[in-house]
Amino acid sequence: MSTLTPDSTQPLIFELGQEGRANRYVETGKPLDAFLPSSLLRSELPLPDNSELDVVRHFTKLSQRTFGIDLGFYPLGSCTMKYNPRVNDAMASLPQFRDLHPYAPDDMAQGALQVMYELERNLASLFGMAAFSLNPSAGAHAELAALLIAKKYYKERGEIRRDKVIVPDTAHGTNPASAAMCGFKVISLPSDERGRVSVEEIKKVLGPDTAVCMMTNPNTLGLFEDHIHEITAAVHAAGGLMYYDGANANAIMGNVRPGDMGFDLMHLNLHKTFTIPHGGGGAGHGPIGVAAHLVDYLPTPLVVATPKSNGDAMGSPSDRLTFALDFDRPKSIGPMRSFWSNFAHAVRALAYIYSNGAEGLAKVSQLAVLNANYVRVKVAEFLEAPYPEICRHEFVVSAQTLKKATGVRALDIAKALLDHGMMAPTVYFPLLVPECLMIEPTETESKETLDRFVEVLRGIVQTAQSDPQQLFDAPVTTVVGRVDETRAARQPNLRWEAQRG
Amino acid sequence: MYTPHTERDIREMLEAIGVSSLEELLRVPAAVALKAELDIVPALPEYQLARRFEHFARKNTGADAISFLGAGAYRHYAPPAIASLAMRGEFLTAYTPYQAEVSQGYLQAIYEWQSYICLLTGMDIANASVYDGATALAEGSIMAINANGRRKLLVSRAVDPNYRAVLKTYCDGLDVEIDEIAVRADGTTDLDALEAAVASRTYAAVALQSPNFFGAVDGLSPSARDAVEASGTVPITVVSEALSLAALATPASWGAQIVVGEAQSFGVALAYGGPYVGFIASTEEHMRRIPGRLVGKSVDKEGRPAYVLTLQAREQHIRRERATSNICTNQAHCALIATMYLSLMGKTGLRDVAALNLERSREAATAVSSIEGIDLKFTAPFFNEFVIDVHQDTAPVLAALKARGILGGVDLGRFYPEYATCILVAATELTTTADIAALAASLQEVVHVHAHAR
Structure with a gap:
């Protein structure tokens, strides 16, 4: 065992400690039955007692067994794993943000409301929407809100026959799943040979039962839907609504706007485009934006502003306003979550906007597209490129030919990358590209990092031809090798139990 | 801006791609070009940005x-050790642990979280977290609907009104009806009314909260528990003050099959309402209906213990419109904080x-x-x-x-x-x-x- 290399196993917290080894964070409490009859109390509390040092070591060791952006290149397609600036965390951790209770009266929460107001106004302008609600917790949550809005909108218009949601085959899995949660029937639309939604094909499925068409642009192949204005016009002509899945907004920010493309509803994943740390899978933040005719349906609450009689010193326009939470919105679909928003993330996202300004945000997207295309042309030298044209923030390659020649699959390439201190790209998505690797470098990576990634990937493809077994065995430098997923699913062990040990 | 590109980098990269400018890379049809000037706050150097946010923060006198x-x-109280550990970049900047070999630490922490929630609630299994307490109630209710196919829910009026409002938002989408049970003069749920209602055998689930919104210890009496079981209704317990689980009889002890709740109390900052962390726990029979991520313990090919995301056939990225839920993002980082809190305490x-x-x-x-x-x-x-x-x-x-x-x-x-x-x-x-x-x-x-x- 080395002092600096993690062991292959770290005991569970439940296997450490001794009963009574307590940390003195609070005073010793009286016995619980001094306050409640014992019939209402639990008989035992089978949790471990550990010293603070042992807990600190435990989680520090767990952190050393976890790969994040801070450790290396993370080209996970569709996830926008860009650098998460530390100043954003510092701002979110300011005590008067951190310790503010959601039921603090509006007049004692003016700073928090101002942050929410400024963020909402900036997003509306940046994406060409009339208004956003910061209520939904994540992208899929906002998709659900959008479909609830569509359902209510049609119900109020007496158009209850509109029960079909059109989803291209390149869409994220959350799109059809969200549609199903509102009772909509999903029509899957195949992409054309250019990897786009075809105007002719979509016209064939449009009709008086069309409710919503959910698209992302650029799509998950990284391609800009260049007929988007014709598609939105056709859907609108059929009486349907257009939904923009903002998962790929890092490709367009400040350059082109969903509102200008004709979209009626959209969401943003602030944890992608606006640098909120992903934190191992959340918390995210997924504001929903709408065009003017749908504002009344937005989930509550919204932040509303009224002019102050005298503005304060900083002199920015929003400093001359007074803010309040507005719950009284009779047409709203209602709230999507316990409290108003993932507020700490709103602070981070607004801080990121302040770091960049309009020009900076536009430049972010331009450089994200530059990085993706740079890697694309280099990788096309040794892996199949099913769509050899200018991409946006991400692109796909296929290991299909390589697999036929060597048996090496996209998964093996992914695992081999881990041995080089890099995260794997997204694999096997979108589903229409066989042996797909979806690569999104993001704008925060330097040319040197990209060059190194390309050379590592080139080396892996060469190894596939010379010694494929080496790739089937990968990864070998990680704390564990490939995990038996079949066993995990067939004999589920989802928790520690004392008798299991 | 956090972009490392020098002018020379940009020039060389454009050349390698074979285009002349960034504008050429981002060209779009004229029909969709920007139709308005962007109205965005001005870019500030970092020290001025900090002043601006300190100015906002000072207005939060609450x-x-x-x-x-x-x-x-x-x-x-949250011990400072939590912030110091949770803000480590490895945790903060990781994505969902799809690549298990380089995510063992986070996967283990989530497995520990699932175990803590099981031990606290007395349930068999728990998921890797959901958005918050209210959405946990909505998702837990969908589990019950999927279990017995009934299209009505029975909910105590002593359940947090925000949770009930969110449940209604979800149920409007699902075309599921909600009926409410009254509160007795002592501040607990009217169990006589509950027994009478479930006898109709039309409710997918009945939800009670303990401590309820008024702070009172609530729950099913033995007779109400029998009535609920006999009617084939799924008993759901809501816990919005998770600390109470350290003291009160477990929801399992009075018959809950699904326990949903909010774990903000375990070291997660108030932060004007979020992010917080919801949990869903259940008996084993509901395992394949539970939404969201689950971490399982398995072995690697050398037979060493290893953790991995499992039972993914329930999830949207595999099953699309037939998934148990549309959930993709969870609240992993808040669940990590709660796990640290429970470990330290x-x-x-x-x-x-x-x-x-x-x-x-x-x-x-x-x-x-x-x-x-x-x-x-x-x-x-x-x-x-x-x-x-x-x-x-x-x-x-x-x-x-x-x-x-x-x-x-x-x-x-x-x-x-x-x-x-x-x-x-x-x-x-x-x-x-x-x-x-x-x-x-x-x-x-x-x-x-x-x-x-x-």
Whole structure:
């Protein structure tokens, strides 16, 4: 065992400690039955007692067994794993943000409301929407809100026959799943040979039962839907609504706007485009934006502003306003979550906007597209490129030919990358590209990092031809090798139990 | 801007791609080009940005007030070790642990979280977290609907009104009806009404909260439990103050099959409402209906113990419109914080914190209810929150307290017209004797003044 290399196993917290080894964070409490009859109390509390040092070591060791952006290149397609600036965390951790209770009266929460107001106004302008609600917790949550809005909108218009949601085959899995949660029937639309939604094909499925068409642009192949204005016009002509899945907004920010493309509803994943740390899978933040005719349906609450009689010193326009939470919105679909928003993330996202300004945000997207295309042309030298044209923030390659020649699959390439201190790209998505690797470098990576990634990937493809077994065995430098997923699913062990040990 | 590109980098990269400019890379049809000037805040250098946000923060005077606010979000002590560990970049900047070999640490932490939730609730399994308590109730209800196919839900009016509102939002989409059970005079759910309602055998689930929104310990009596079981209704327990799990009889002990709740109390900052962390736990029979991520323990190809995301056939990225839920993002980082909190506190510390919450809330209740003109509204035993009746409009009372630097509680009339003269008051281990004295002294003045004014 080395002092600096993690062991292959770290005991569970439940296997450490001794009963009574307590940390003195609070005073010793009286016995619980001094306050409640014992019939209402639990008989035992089978949790471990550990010293603070042992807990600190435990989680520090767990952190050393976890790969994040801070450790290396993370080209996970569709996830926008860009650098998460530390100043954003510092701002979110300011005590008067951190310790503010959601039921603090509006007049004692003016700073928090101002942050929410400024963020909402900036997003509306940046994406060409009339208004956003910061209520939904994540992208899929906002998709659900959008479909609830569509359902209510049609119900109020007496158009209850509109029960079909059109989803291209390149869409994220959350799109059809969200549609199903509102009772909509999903029509899957195949992409054309250019990897786009075809105007002719979509016209064939449009009709008086069309409710919503959910698209992302650029799509998950990284391609800009260049007929988007014709598609939105056709859907609108059929009486349907257009939904923009903002998962790929890092490709367009400040350059082109969903509102200008004709979209009626959209969401943003602030944890992608606006640098909120992903934190191992959340918390995210997924504001929903709408065009003017749908504002009344937005989930509550919204932040509303009224002019102050005298503005304060900083002199920015929003400093001359007074803010309040507005719950009284009779047409709203209602709230999507316990409290108003993932507020700490709103602070981070607004801080990121302040770091960049309009020009900076536009430049972010331009450089994200530059990085993706740079890697694309280099990788096309040794892996199949099913769509050899200018991409946006991400692109796909296929290991299909390589697999036929060597048996090496996209998964093996992914695992081999881990041995080089890099995260794997997204694999096997979108589903229409066989042996797909979806690569999104993001704008925060330097040319040197990209060059190194390309050379590592080139080396892996060469190894596939010379010694494929080496790739089937990968990864070998990680704390564990490939995990038996079949066993995990067939004999589920989802928790520690004392008798299991 | 956090972009490392030099002019030379850009030039060389454009050349490699074979285009002449960034504009050429981002060219779009004229029909969709930008139609308006962007109205965005000005770019600020980092030190000025910090000043701007400190300016915002200073306006949140509510963060510094003496606070008796609870109602689903609680002020508890969080040891600094949590922030120092949780803010490590490896945790903060990781994505969902799809690549298990380089995510063993995070996967293990989530497995520990799932285990903690099982141990606290008495349930067999727990998921890797959901957005918050309200969405946990909605998703837990969908599990029950999928289990027995019934299209109606029965929910106690003592369940957090925000949770019920969110449940309604979800149910409007699912075309599922919600009926409510009344609250008895003692502040707990009317179990006679509950027994009568479930006898119709039309409800997918019945949801009770304990401690309920009024702070009272609630739950199914043995007879109500039998009636619920006999009717094929799934009993769901809601827990919005997770700390209570350290003290109260487990939801499992009175028959819950699904336990949903909010774990913000375990070290997660108040942060004006989020992010928090919801949990869903259940008996084993509901395992394949549970939404969201699950971490399982398995072995690697050398036979070494290893953790991995499992039972993914339930999830949207595999099953699309046939998934158990559309959930993709969870609240992993908040769940990690809660796991750290539980590990640092341990059994002994948690018991102490729970005891102090019981003690301080009783001190506060005694002090406040001894004031003339103020009564405790309910008689049922409570955890760390209770309802006072001031027998007059609460708005001027709370405003007068606010003027004295005290956030006296949540106005119940906001959610329950029938309790328009009542205030929900919470006290935790952070509530001091001086805070309680200040509240009591202020209420004495305020309520007295208003009694005269009448």
